[in-house]
Ligand SMILES: Nc1ncnc2c1ncn2[C@@H]1O[C@H](COP(=O)(O)OP(=O)(O)O)[C@@H](O)[C@H]1O
Protein backbone atom coordinates (compact mmCIF):
# COMPACT_ATOMS: atom_id res chain seq x y z
CA UNK A 318 0.00 0.00 0.00
CA UNK A 319 1.31 3.46 -0.89
CA UNK A 320 0.83 5.59 2.19
CA UNK A 321 -0.07 9.25 1.73
CA UNK A 322 2.33 11.69 3.34
CA UNK A 323 0.91 14.49 5.47
CA UNK A 324 2.72 17.32 7.26
CA UNK A 325 0.72 18.20 10.39
CA UNK A 326 1.41 21.63 11.91
CA UNK A 327 0.17 21.71 15.51
CA UNK A 328 -1.15 24.97 16.95
CA UNK A 329 -0.44 26.29 20.43
CA UNK A 330 -3.53 24.67 21.99
CA UNK A 331 -2.14 21.19 21.13
CA UNK A 332 0.75 21.74 23.57
CA UNK A 333 -0.35 24.30 26.13
CA UNK A 334 -4.03 24.58 26.90
CA UNK A 335 -3.63 25.79 30.49
CA UNK A 336 -0.63 25.92 32.80
CA UNK A 337 2.93 26.19 31.41
CA UNK A 338 4.34 23.51 33.73
CA UNK A 339 6.12 20.51 32.21
CA UNK A 340 3.41 18.25 33.67
CA UNK A 341 0.51 20.24 32.18
CA UNK A 342 2.13 20.49 28.74
CA UNK A 343 2.91 16.76 28.69
CA UNK A 344 -0.71 16.01 29.61
CA UNK A 345 -1.96 18.24 26.77
CA UNK A 346 0.41 16.45 24.35
CA UNK A 347 -0.87 13.03 25.48
CA UNK A 348 -4.37 14.08 24.51
CA UNK A 349 -3.07 15.45 21.17
CA UNK A 350 -1.11 12.24 20.49
CA UNK A 351 -4.15 10.02 21.08
CA UNK A 352 -5.85 11.89 18.23
CA UNK A 353 -2.80 11.87 15.94
CA UNK A 354 -2.60 8.06 16.20
CA UNK A 355 -5.84 7.81 14.21
CA UNK A 356 -3.86 9.08 11.19
CA UNK A 357 -1.54 6.09 11.48
CA UNK A 358 -4.50 3.72 11.87
CA UNK A 359 -5.97 5.22 8.70
CA UNK A 360 -2.82 4.56 6.67
CA UNK A 361 -1.07 7.94 6.61
CA UNK A 362 2.63 8.63 7.08
CA UNK A 363 2.97 11.74 9.21
CA UNK A 364 5.49 14.47 9.89
CA UNK A 365 4.55 16.51 12.95
CA UNK A 366 5.61 20.13 13.36
CA UNK A 367 4.66 22.45 16.20
CA UNK A 368 4.86 26.01 17.49
CA UNK A 369 7.12 27.20 20.33
CA UNK A 370 6.12 30.83 20.96
CA UNK A 371 5.15 30.43 24.65
CA UNK A 372 7.96 27.93 25.35
CA UNK A 373 10.88 29.71 23.65
CA UNK A 374 9.83 32.97 25.33
CA UNK A 375 9.88 31.28 28.72
CA UNK A 376 13.26 29.63 28.06
CA UNK A 377 14.62 33.07 27.11
CA UNK A 378 13.29 34.55 30.36
CA UNK A 379 14.92 31.71 32.27
CA UNK A 380 18.30 32.89 30.91
CA UNK A 381 17.97 35.83 33.31
CA UNK A 382 19.10 33.42 36.04
CA UNK A 383 22.50 33.40 34.28
CA UNK A 384 24.97 35.49 36.23
CA UNK A 385 28.53 34.55 35.42
CA UNK A 386 30.93 32.98 32.95
CA UNK A 387 30.21 29.69 34.69
CA UNK A 388 26.49 30.04 33.98
CA UNK A 389 26.18 32.21 30.85
CA UNK A 390 22.88 33.15 29.21
CA UNK A 391 22.10 31.37 25.94
CA UNK A 392 21.12 33.28 22.76
CA UNK A 393 17.68 33.01 21.11
CA UNK A 394 18.67 30.48 18.39
CA UNK A 395 19.97 28.17 21.11
CA UNK A 396 16.78 28.71 23.14
CA UNK A 397 14.89 27.67 19.98
CA UNK A 398 16.96 24.47 19.80
CA UNK A 399 16.18 23.81 23.47
CA UNK A 400 12.45 24.24 22.78
CA UNK A 401 12.62 21.75 19.87
CA UNK A 402 14.34 19.18 22.07
CA UNK A 403 11.96 19.72 24.97
CA UNK A 404 8.71 19.54 23.00
CA UNK A 405 10.05 16.76 20.76
CA UNK A 406 10.94 14.68 23.81
CA UNK A 407 7.48 15.19 25.32
CA UNK A 408 5.85 14.39 21.98
CA UNK A 409 7.91 11.21 21.51
CA UNK A 410 6.78 9.92 24.92
CA UNK A 411 3.18 10.88 24.21
CA UNK A 412 3.08 9.34 20.70
CA UNK A 413 4.73 6.10 21.82
CA UNK A 414 2.22 5.78 24.67
CA UNK A 415 -0.73 6.40 22.34
CA UNK A 416 0.63 3.90 19.77
CA UNK A 417 1.24 1.26 22.47
CA UNK A 418 -2.34 1.59 23.67
CA UNK A 419 -3.46 0.72 20.13
CA UNK A 420 -0.99 -2.15 19.82
CA UNK A 421 0.98 -0.35 17.07
CA UNK A 422 4.79 -0.27 16.96
CA UNK A 423 6.50 2.56 15.15
CA UNK A 424 9.64 4.60 15.77
CA UNK A 425 8.96 8.19 16.78
CA UNK A 426 11.94 10.49 16.26
CA UNK A 427 12.65 14.19 16.67
CA UNK A 428 14.99 15.90 14.26
CA UNK A 429 16.67 19.04 15.53
CA UNK A 430 15.97 21.07 12.40
CA UNK A 431 17.84 24.09 11.05
CA UNK A 432 16.02 26.41 8.70
CA UNK A 433 18.01 28.72 6.46
CA UNK A 434 16.92 32.36 6.36
CA UNK A 435 18.13 35.33 4.32
CA UNK A 436 20.33 37.68 6.41
CA UNK A 437 18.90 40.58 4.34
CA UNK A 438 15.29 39.63 5.25
CA UNK A 439 13.53 42.87 6.19
CA UNK A 440 11.97 41.06 9.18
CA UNK A 441 15.24 41.57 11.09
CA UNK A 442 14.53 45.31 11.26
CA UNK A 443 10.87 44.88 12.24
CA UNK A 444 10.18 42.36 15.07
CA UNK A 445 6.65 40.90 14.82
CA UNK A 446 6.67 37.38 16.31
CA UNK A 447 5.12 37.28 19.82
CA UNK A 448 6.84 34.95 22.28
CA UNK A 449 6.55 34.12 25.99
CA UNK A 450 3.91 35.21 28.50
CA UNK A 451 1.40 38.07 28.30
CA UNK A 452 1.89 41.34 30.21
CA UNK A 453 -0.24 44.38 30.95
CA UNK A 454 0.56 47.46 28.86
CA UNK A 455 2.14 49.11 31.92
CA UNK A 456 4.43 46.14 32.66
CA UNK A 457 5.40 45.78 28.99
CA UNK A 458 6.36 49.47 28.73
CA UNK A 459 8.46 49.23 31.90
CA UNK A 460 10.33 46.13 30.61
CA UNK A 461 10.86 47.82 27.22
CA UNK A 462 12.53 50.79 28.93
CA UNK A 463 14.69 48.60 31.18
CA UNK A 464 15.74 45.95 28.63
CA UNK A 465 15.40 47.66 25.23
CA UNK A 466 13.27 44.68 24.14
CA UNK A 467 10.30 45.17 21.77
CA UNK A 468 6.76 44.42 22.95
CA UNK A 469 3.48 44.61 21.04
CA UNK A 470 -0.18 44.10 21.78
CA UNK A 471 -1.20 40.56 20.69
CA UNK A 472 -4.70 40.22 19.21
CA UNK A 473 -6.53 41.80 22.16
CA UNK A 474 -5.05 39.27 24.62
CA UNK A 475 -2.31 41.44 26.20
CA UNK A 476 1.24 42.58 25.46
CA UNK A 477 4.06 40.17 24.49
CA UNK A 478 7.69 40.39 23.61
CA UNK A 479 8.22 40.38 19.84
CA UNK A 480 11.27 39.15 17.92
CA UNK A 481 12.19 39.08 14.20
CA UNK A 482 10.49 36.36 12.16
CA UNK A 483 12.23 35.92 8.79
CA UNK A 484 10.86 33.72 6.00
CA UNK A 485 12.18 30.14 5.69
CA UNK A 486 14.33 29.73 2.58
CA UNK A 487 15.49 26.11 2.93
CA UNK A 488 15.43 23.27 5.46
CA UNK A 489 18.87 21.79 6.05
CA UNK A 490 17.65 18.37 7.21
CA UNK A 491 14.85 17.88 4.66
CA UNK A 492 16.41 14.85 2.91
CA UNK A 493 16.88 12.86 6.10
CA UNK A 494 13.35 13.79 7.24
CA UNK A 495 12.07 12.54 3.89
CA UNK A 496 13.93 9.21 4.15
CA UNK A 497 12.73 8.63 7.71
CA UNK A 498 9.10 9.25 6.84
CA UNK A 499 9.27 7.15 3.63
CA UNK A 500 10.49 4.28 5.83
CA UNK A 501 7.33 4.59 7.94
CA UNK A 502 8.80 6.38 10.96
CA UNK A 503 6.87 9.17 12.68
CA UNK A 504 9.01 12.29 12.44
CA UNK A 505 8.78 15.42 14.58
CA UNK A 506 10.60 18.29 12.85
CA UNK A 507 10.78 22.04 12.14
CA UNK A 508 9.62 22.50 15.74
CA UNK A 509 9.07 26.17 16.50
CA UNK A 510 9.55 26.93 12.81
CA UNK A 511 13.07 25.46 12.95
CA UNK A 512 16.26 27.00 14.30
CA UNK A 513 16.95 30.06 12.14
CA UNK A 514 20.42 29.91 10.58
CA UNK A 515 22.26 31.75 7.86
CA UNK A 516 24.54 30.03 5.36
CA UNK A 517 27.94 31.70 5.80
CA UNK A 518 29.49 29.73 2.93
CA UNK A 519 31.61 28.08 5.59
CA UNK A 520 28.83 26.42 7.61
CA UNK A 521 25.60 27.52 9.28
CA UNK A 522 25.35 30.17 11.97
CA UNK A 523 22.36 30.72 14.24
CA UNK A 524 20.56 34.08 14.24
CA UNK A 525 18.32 35.74 16.84
CA UNK A 526 14.83 35.14 15.48
CA UNK A 527 11.82 32.81 15.64
CA UNK A 528 10.41 31.55 12.34
CA UNK A 529 6.66 31.15 11.93
CA UNK A 530 5.87 27.43 12.22
CA UNK A 531 3.13 27.56 9.55
CA UNK A 532 5.56 28.99 6.97
CA UNK A 533 8.28 26.49 7.93
CA UNK A 534 5.78 23.59 7.81
CA UNK A 535 4.75 24.71 4.33
CA UNK A 536 8.38 24.78 3.17
CA UNK A 537 8.88 21.28 4.60
CA UNK A 538 5.70 19.99 2.93
CA UNK A 539 7.08 21.24 -0.41
CA UNK A 540 10.56 19.77 0.11
CA UNK A 541 9.35 16.30 1.20
CA UNK A 542 6.69 16.30 -1.55
CA UNK A 543 3.81 15.84 0.89
CA UNK A 544 0.31 15.07 -0.40
CA UNK A 545 -1.23 17.53 2.05
CA UNK A 546 -0.38 20.16 4.62
CA UNK A 547 -2.70 20.02 7.61
CA UNK A 548 -2.69 23.13 9.80
CA UNK A 549 -4.40 22.39 13.11
CA UNK A 550 -5.55 25.20 15.37
CA UNK A 551 -8.35 26.14 17.79
CA UNK A 552 -11.06 26.67 15.13
CA UNK A 553 -12.75 24.10 12.84
CA UNK A 554 -12.75 26.44 9.84
CA UNK A 555 -11.36 29.69 8.53
CA UNK A 556 -14.13 32.30 8.54
CA UNK A 557 -14.92 35.46 6.68
CA UNK A 558 -16.39 38.15 8.94
CA UNK A 559 -14.82 36.27 11.88
CA UNK A 560 -16.32 37.39 15.24
CA UNK A 561 -19.18 39.22 13.51
CA UNK A 562 -22.86 38.15 13.39
CA UNK A 563 -22.43 37.72 9.62
CA UNK A 564 -19.53 35.21 10.04
CA UNK A 565 -19.35 32.44 7.43
CA UNK A 566 -17.33 29.22 7.29
CA UNK A 567 -15.02 28.74 4.33
CA UNK A 568 -15.05 25.13 3.07
CA UNK A 569 -13.53 24.54 -0.36
CA UNK A 570 -11.64 27.58 -1.51
CA UNK A 571 -9.42 28.32 -4.49
CA UNK A 572 -6.15 30.22 -4.20
CA UNK A 573 -7.65 33.13 -6.18
CA UNK A 574 -10.63 33.40 -3.81
CA UNK A 575 -8.39 33.29 -0.72
CA UNK A 576 -6.22 36.08 -2.14
CA UNK A 577 -9.34 38.19 -2.51
CA UNK A 578 -10.23 37.64 1.16
CA UNK A 579 -6.70 38.64 2.15
CA UNK A 580 -7.16 41.90 0.21
CA UNK A 581 -10.37 42.44 2.23
CA UNK A 582 -8.32 42.00 5.49
CA UNK A 583 -10.46 39.03 6.57
CA UNK A 584 -7.62 37.33 8.47
CA UNK A 585 -5.85 38.64 11.56
CA UNK A 586 -2.08 39.21 11.05
CA UNK A 587 -0.05 37.04 13.44
CA UNK A 588 -2.83 34.45 13.85
CA UNK A 589 -4.97 33.34 10.87
CA UNK A 590 -3.18 35.32 8.14
CA UNK A 591 0.10 33.31 8.18
CA UNK A 592 -1.90 30.06 8.04
CA UNK A 593 -3.84 31.25 5.01
CA UNK A 594 -0.64 32.52 3.35
CA UNK A 595 1.08 29.16 3.98
CA UNK A 596 -1.99 27.37 2.59
CA UNK A 597 -1.87 29.44 -0.60
CA UNK A 598 1.88 28.92 -1.09
CA UNK A 599 1.60 25.12 -0.79
CA UNK A 600 -1.44 24.90 -3.07
CA UNK A 601 0.33 27.04 -5.68
CA UNK A 602 3.29 24.65 -5.93
CA UNK A 603 1.25 21.96 -7.77
CA UNK A 604 -2.40 21.41 -8.81
CA UNK A 605 -2.82 18.23 -6.70
CA UNK A 606 -1.54 19.77 -3.48
CA UNK A 607 -3.98 20.92 -0.86
CA UNK A 608 -3.80 22.58 2.52
CA UNK A 609 -6.46 22.01 5.15
CA UNK A 610 -6.96 24.36 8.10
CA UNK A 611 -9.08 22.88 10.89
CA UNK A 612 -9.08 21.69 14.52
CA UNK A 613 -7.47 18.51 15.84
CA UNK A 614 -10.98 17.07 16.49
CA UNK A 615 -11.96 17.47 12.84
CA UNK A 616 -8.61 16.58 11.26
CA UNK A 617 -9.45 13.09 10.05
CA UNK A 618 -12.87 14.14 8.75
CA UNK A 619 -11.08 16.94 6.95
CA UNK A 620 -8.75 14.51 5.14
CA UNK A 621 -11.90 12.72 3.95
CA UNK A 622 -13.17 16.01 2.52
CA UNK A 623 -15.91 16.31 5.17
CA UNK A 624 -14.66 19.16 7.39
CA UNK A 625 -12.29 22.09 7.65
CA UNK A 626 -11.22 24.73 5.15
CA UNK A 627 -9.42 23.25 2.15
CA UNK A 628 -7.33 25.48 -0.08
CA UNK A 629 -6.26 24.26 -3.52
CA UNK A 630 -5.24 25.83 -6.78
CA UNK A 631 -8.71 25.33 -8.25
CA UNK A 632 -11.88 24.94 -6.18
CA UNK A 633 -12.84 21.74 -8.06
CA UNK A 634 -9.81 19.95 -6.59
CA UNK A 635 -10.58 20.87 -2.97
CA UNK A 636 -13.46 18.64 -1.90
CA UNK A 637 -12.02 15.21 -2.73
CA UNK A 638 -10.86 12.70 -0.17
CA UNK A 639 -7.08 12.68 0.14
N1 LIG B 1 -10.79 34.86 9.82
C1 LIG B 1 -10.55 34.01 10.82
N2 LIG B 1 -11.09 32.76 10.82
C2 LIG B 1 -10.85 31.91 11.82
N3 LIG B 1 -10.07 32.19 12.90
C3 LIG B 1 -9.48 33.41 12.95
C4 LIG B 1 -9.69 34.38 11.92
N4 LIG B 1 -8.99 35.49 12.23
C5 LIG B 1 -8.38 35.25 13.39
N5 LIG B 1 -8.67 34.00 13.84
C6 LIG B 1 -8.11 33.45 15.09
O1 LIG B 1 -6.87 32.85 14.77
C7 LIG B 1 -6.64 31.77 15.69
C8 LIG B 1 -5.50 30.89 15.16
O2 LIG B 1 -4.28 31.58 15.34
P1 LIG B 1 -3.28 31.22 16.54
O3 LIG B 1 -4.04 31.01 17.80
O4 LIG B 1 -2.23 32.26 16.52
O5 LIG B 1 -2.70 29.88 15.97
P2 LIG B 1 -2.03 28.56 16.58
O6 LIG B 1 -3.16 27.56 16.71
O7 LIG B 1 -1.05 28.16 15.53
O8 LIG B 1 -1.39 28.87 17.89
C9 LIG B 1 -8.00 31.12 15.77
O9 LIG B 1 -8.14 30.31 16.91
C10 LIG B 1 -8.93 32.34 15.78
O10 LIG B 1 -9.19 32.76 17.11
Ligand SMILES: NC(=O)OP(=O)(O)O
Nearest residue numbers: 368369370509529530
Ligand atom coordinates in the same frame (compact mmCIF):
# COMPACT_ATOMS: atom_id res chain seq x y z
N1 LIG C 1 7.31 29.44 16.04
C1 LIG C 1 5.98 29.60 16.05
O1 LIG C 1 5.33 29.92 15.05
O2 LIG C 1 5.36 29.41 17.30
P1 LIG C 1 3.85 29.67 17.67
O3 LIG C 1 3.00 28.93 16.67
O4 LIG C 1 3.70 29.10 19.07
O5 LIG C 1 3.62 31.15 17.62
